[in-house]
Amino acid sequence: KKTIYLKDYLPPAWLIPETELRVTLAPEDTQVEAILHCKRNPHSKEPNAAIVLNGERLQLERLALNGRDLAAREYGYAEGLLSIPVQADECTIASTVRINPAANLELDGLYRSAGNYCTQCEAEGFRKITFFPDRPDVMSVFTTTVIGEKTACPVLLANGNLREQGELAGGLHFATWHDPFPKPCYLFALVAGNLVALEDSFTTKSGRRVALAIYVEPRNAGKCGHAMAALKTAMRWDEERFGREYDLDNFKILAVDDFNMGAMENKGLNVFNSKYVLALPETATDTDFDSIGGVIAHEYFHNWTGNRVTCRDWFQLSLKEGLTVFRDQEFSSDIASRPVKRIRDVNLIRSIQFREDAGPMAHPVRPASFVEINNFYTATVYDKGAELIRMMHTLLGEAGFRRGMDLYFERHDGQAVTCDDFVAALADANHHDFTQFKRWYSQAGTPELFVTSRYDAAGGRLLLRLRQSCPATPDMAEKKPFVIPLALGLLARDGRELSFSHAGRKNPAFLTITQKEQDFVLDEVAEEPVLSLLRNFSAPVKLHFDQSDEELSLRLGYDRDPWGRWDAGQHLALKALMQGIEQFRQGHQNITLPDTLKHGMAALLDDERADAAFRAVSLVLPTENWIGQQMAPLDPEAVFWVRQRLRALLGQELRPAFLRHYEALGKAAHRPYVYTTAEAGRRALRNMCLDYLLCCAPEAPADADMLALGERQYREADNMTDGLAALSAVVNADRERGDALLQDFLAKWQTDPLVMDKWLSLQAACPLPGTLARVRALLRHPVFDLKNPNKVRALVASFCALNQRQFHARDGAGYEFLKAMVAKIDRFNPQIATRMAAPFTQWRRYDADRQQGMRAQLEELLQAEDISDDLKELLEKSLW
Ligand code: DPP
Ligand code: ZN
Numbered sequence: 001k002k003t004i005y006l007k008d009y010l011p012p013a014w015l016i017p018e019t020e021l022r023v024t025l026a027p028e029d030t031q032v033e034a035i036l037h038c039k040r041n042p043h044s045k046e047p048n049a050a051i052v053l054n055g056e057r058l059q060l061e062r063l064a065l066n067g068r069d070l071a072a073r074e075y076g077y078a079e080g081l082l083s084i085p086v087q088a089d090e091c092t093i094a095s096t097v098r099i100n101p102a103a104n105l106e107l108d109g110l111y112r113s114a115g116n117y118c119t120q121c122e123a124e125g126f127r128k129i130t131f132f133p134d135r136p137d138v139m140s141v142f143t144t145t146v147i148g149e150k151t152a153c154p155v156l157l158a159n160g161n162l163r164e165q166g167e168l169a170g171g172l173h174f175a176t177w178h179d180p181f182p183k184p185c186y187l188f189a190l191v192a193g194n195l196v197a198l199e200d201s202f203t204t205k206s207g208r209r210v211a212l213a214i215y216v217e218p219r220n221a222g223k224c225g226h227a228m229a230a231l232k233t234a235m236r237w238d239e240e241r242f243g244r245e246y247d248l249d250n251f252k253i254l255a256v257d258d259f260n261m262g263a264m265e266n267k268g269l270n271v272f273n274s275k276y277v278l279a280l281p282e283t284a285t286d287t288d289f290d291s292i293g294g295v296i297a298h299e300y301f302h303n304w305t306g307n308r309v310t311c312r313d314w315f316q317l318s319l320k321e322g323l324t325v326f327r328d329q330e331f332s333s334d335i336a337s338r339p340v341k342r343i344r345d346v347n348l349i350r351s352i353q354f355r356e357d358a359g360p361m362a363h364p365v366r367p368a369s370f371v372e373i374n375n376f377y378t379a380t381v382y383d384k385g386a387e388l389i390r391m392m393h394t395l396l397g398e399a400g401f402r403r404g405m406d407l408y409f410e411r412h413d414g415q416a417v418t419c420d421d422f423v424a425a426l427a428d429a430n431h432h433d434f435t436q437f438k439r440w441y442s443q444a445g446t447p448e449l450f451v452t453s454r455y456d457a458a459g460g461r462l463l464l465r466l467r468q469s470c471p472a473t474p475d476m477a478e479k480k481p482f483v484i485p486l487a488l489g490l491l492a493r494d495g496r497e498l499s500f501s502h503a504g505r506k507n508p509a510f511l512t513i514t515q516k517e518q519d520f521v522l523d524e525v526a527e528e529p530v531l532s533l534l535r536n537f538s539a540p541v542k543l544h545f546d547q548s549d550e551e552l553s554l555r556l557g558y559d560r561d562p563w564g565r566w567d568a569g570q571h572l573a574l575k576a577l578m579q580g581i582e583q584f585r586q587g588h589q590n591i592t593l594p595d596t597l598k599h600g601m602a603a604l605l606d607d608e609r610a611d612a613a614f615r616a617v618s619l620v621l622p623t624e625n626w627i628g629q630q631m632a633p634l635d636p637e638a639v640f641w642v643r644q645r646l647r648a649l650l651g652q653e654l655r656p657a658f659l660r661h662y663e664a665l666g667k668a669a670h671r672p673y674v675y676t677t678a679e680a681g682r683r684a685l686r687n688m689c690l691d692y693l694l695c696c697a698p699e700a701p702a703d704a705d706m707l708a709l710g711e712r713q714y715r716e717a718d719n720m721t722d723g724l725a726a727l728s729a730v731v732n733a734d735r736e737r738g739d740a741l742l743q744d745f746l747a748k749w750q751t752d753p754l755v756m757d758k759w760l761s762l763q764a765a766c767p768l769p770g771t772l773a774r775v776r777a778l779l780r781h782p783v784f785d786l787k788n789p790n791k792v793r794a795l796v797a798s799f800c801a802l803n804q805r806q807f808h809a810r811d812g813a814g815y816e817f818l819k820a821m822v823a824k825i826d827r828f829n830p831q832i833a834t835r836m837a838a839p840f841t842q843w844r845r846y847d848a849d850r851q852q853g854m855r856a857q858l859e860e861l862l863q864a865e866d867i868s869d870d871l872k873e874l875l876e877k878s879l880w
Pocket of ligand 1: 122261262263264265298299321
């Protein structure tokens with residue numbers, strides 16, 4: 001497969017205004033008959049072009065042009081492209097192909113999960129179902145007839161509204177679905193099988209009734225209530241916040257256990273990983289409940305941002321993903337805790353996206369080239385993409401942003417467009433110039449912002465000196481300055497918010513940085529302030545600004561921006577961690593806990609003004625990933641050791657406080673379990689206390705009383721949140737006691753695949769010695785299945801990406817394990833294999849031995865025969 005470039009984009013030579021499909025299902029031999037109504041594109045730059053259709057793994061039985069069968073010499077077929085010369089400007093192409101869904105283990109195209117049929121077509125799966133111009137700028141009105149056995153497939157679904165259904169000879173039946181909205185084929189979906197549905201309805205703001213249904217295997221009936229409630233909340237929210245109403249007669253969701261991604265927004269027929277649908281208090285944690293709400297909303301919001309207005313080409317993926325992530329973030333913020341949502345999202349950006357941006361796979365939010373598009377469903381395209389939307393929202397304000405969105409939909413409904421078109425709509429609706437801002441779309445790498453300040457007491461002025469730079473990335477050496485909205489506030493030494501003015505404006509929420517070096521003067525500053533910079537993480541940059549422990553403590557206690565409080569705490573902790581790491585590397589194991597950190601954390605724990613969820617998330621020390629990014633070379637053992645040691649010290653030295661809150665929060669519990677923001681927050685804080693209480697220094701034995709506390713919570717829990725938190729705390733503290741609980745958990749839940757994912761993941765993430773041997777043994781456990789992506793993520797990714805201490809063990813056994821897994825999985829599911837290989841891309845950040853260890857595995861993988869294009873792209877870019 002060759003590299004393709006954004007600059008080579010050409011409009012399609014042919015359009016397909018209408019498509020008729022007739023799919024006759026059989027596990028190993030499904031027949032797909034397609035009729036494509038084709039028209040030359042008046043905007044094409046190739047006036048006499050042949051019709052070119054994509055097709056892979058298809059067994060072609062018949063090809064006809066305007067009703068006449070074509071002989072093999074009348075068309076060409078090579079490397080997945082079928083080319084049919086046509087003289088006229090309009091024609092009809094009919095094809096009949098056969099495919100084998102049962103053999104489809106890459107889970108791309110039409111495949112089987114638990115005996116049911118489903119499809120995944122984004123990005124390029126439709127070409128594995130039938131011959132078609134498989135590119136998002138060819139939008140077609142689809143009419144789909146699904147034919148299946150009445151007994152095996154009582155339910156037959158496709159996109160759109162039901163037009164007809166009935167019986168056929170031989171125990172078969174059919175259903176014909178018509179989707180009136182032209183769509184690219186990546187949004188096509190077909191579902192069939194023995195399914196049951198939770199049904200409901202939603203009345204739109206204009207009074208139309210929409211039938212809602214969530215389809216699952218019969219054993220999962222009764223687990224869809226939360227997903228359904230979330231869907232209805234999301235539908236209402238999109239009407240209220242963005243004025244977007246749903247457009248079909250029905251909205252259907254299918255949940256399957258075998259799915260490469262989280263979920264897929266096919267028009268009117270979303271297909272979901274069951275992880276993001278199924279939930280009962282006994283089987284799902286509060287975090288699961290949260291993410292179900294977020295993903296249901298995300299896919300639903302795609303109906304407008306992705307489906308009604310779609311992408312011109314796959315370089316524009318962030319057009320729909322960045323924007324839809326922004327929308328789902330806003331949804332979650334509006335229905336639960338805005339600060340906590342922001343903190344979680346920023347943690348993801350710093351831990352995952354910044355690292356990606358600094359590695360060999362770095363790419364701009366709108367990539368300029370790629371080999372395999374599946375490799376670009378990344379934190380950069382999704383989450384940094386959402387940060388770009390958020391910055392534009394900041395620059396325009398809520399009302400201006402909404403005006404821009406309205407103009408975007410007005411201009412582009414029914415079209416396949418670009419990120420430039422989106423930004424132009426925001427700009428035109430507000431007469432705002434985003435020309436320089438757009439560098440965020442084309443320049444990869446994380447900008448660094450260096451700030452110094454000087455207070456001029458006589459003039460009551462604060463002078464800010466700012467400098468920005470952006471490291472080189474593999475695709476680009478020199479970066480031009482970015483537009484950076486820097487939100488800020490000033491604190492007095494007693495914690496009050498201080499007022500100031502800038503350029504004649506009173507207390508502006510942010511300054512707009514546009515130059516490489518830029519000075520700002522803030523006036524009317526009554527006393528020397530403590531600065532709160534980058535409030536609410538107003539731009540995805542690394543901020544370098546020296547603040548003393550005292551200043552950070554003040555912000556941790558009093559910053560009016562909750563994100564700023566959290567960030568100050570992270571900063572304070574990071575200073576302690578880096579100091580400890582320095583000592584550890586010099587051979588000292590007796591790392592001590594700085595008083596400022598201890599007192600800051602203690603005050604936060606006791607701060608009843610702040611809600612419990614905020615306190616819980618703010619008590620978490622910086623992630624290993626984020627700490628690791630401050631080090632060169634990265635020493636994962638030191639990072640783990642010192643972080644764990646500081647956690648254990650906090651747990652010991654603040655034990656009375658943690659115990660007091662633990663007891664009080666337990667008494668305050670609502671019984672039985674209810675999932676509400678307040679109750680989830682209370683559980684989060686209580687479980688955070690438990691986690692600290694059970695935390696012991698590396699290689700030190702756990703405290704017997706605290707272990708007993710964890711065991712008691714495990715036994716008494718009436719819900720998965722509390723049960724799993726206790727299980728995890730005990731497992732990480734003590735092998736033997738952990739094993740006893742793991743046995744109990746297995747016996748209780750072995751028939752529930754999603755709960756077993758938790759069981760696997762917890763064991764793989766355990767930092768205690770012996771975990772790799774455990775993981776290897778679990779590969780042969782009956783609940784494990786290498787063909788199931790959730791299982792692979794639970795075991796392999798939890799070990800290789802979450803358990804950095806054991807994965808990076810000096811003997812290289814972790815590397816050997818990952819290589820073997822990647823090689824094995826790549827033979828049947830390249831997308832998952834390539835995702836699993838991600839930890840190897842970071843090899844250059846480590847010491848010479850680990851570098852050598854990882855590099856050798858990358859080279860070995862590359863030398864193997866027949867590796868997928870997906871994996872090959874990752875390996876070549878990593879080794880380059
Ligand atoms: N299904 C994936 C998502 O919604 C890709 N579109 O992000
Ligand atoms: Zn999406």
